[in-house]
Amino acid sequence: xxxxPALVGRIRHWLSDVxxxxxxxxxxxxxxxxxxxxxxxxxxxxxxxxDPVQAIEDALRTFPADELVISTHPPGRSxxxxxxxxxxxxxxxxxxTHVVVDLSRRQAAV
Numbered sequence: 001x002x003x004x005p006a007l008v009g010r011i012r013h014w015l016s017d018v019x020x021x022x023x024x025x026x027x028x029x030x031x032x033x034x035x036x037x038x039x040x041x042x043x044x045x046x047x048x049x050x051d052p053v054q055a056i057e058d059a060l061r062t063f064p065a066d067e068l069v070i071s072t073h074p075p076g077r078s079x080x081x082x083x084x085x086x087x088x089x090x091x092x093x094x095x096x097t098h099v100v101v102d103l104s105r106r107q108a109a110v
Contacts, residue, residue, distance in 0.1 A: 001063040002036070002045035004029040005055040022047055052080060053088050060092060068092065071099045 006021040025047045036043045048055025056068060070086050072078040078100075080086070086098045 001059055001065065002029060002032045002043055003048040003055050003059045004032065004045065005048040005052045006050050008050040018050075021050065052085050053091075056089055056092065065094060067095045067097060069097045069099060071101050074100050074102045 004025040006018055006025040008018050008021040029045045029047065033043055033045050046059065049058060052070075059065075068089050070080070070089060072080045072086070075081055086096060089096050
């Protein structure tokens with residue numbers, strides 16, 4: 001199960017403007033599911049709450065995961081690391097694997 005939080009900034013949240021965030025989350029979900037399918041992995045997915053820990057909690061209500069894999073940007077560029085999302089996710093009592101993805105470095109290599 002892939003969960004892509006709809007990442008809404010504070011101002012957009014206050015203005016109830018979540019459409020762009022949902023579009024971006026949908027794009028991330030489509031790319032993620034396509035990559036998994038290409039590697040032979042059967043997966044489903046959903047758009048989650050803008051709070052990643054809440055998104056995990058919501059997904060766990062319907063999907064009995066045995067591990068959490070959390071993907072973040074590198075330190076210094078990751079809001080999730082600054083907010084301790086990886087450590088906070090340990091409250092679910094599941095093993096947590098943290099994967100750091102540096103898209104800018106990857107794009108520079110291409």
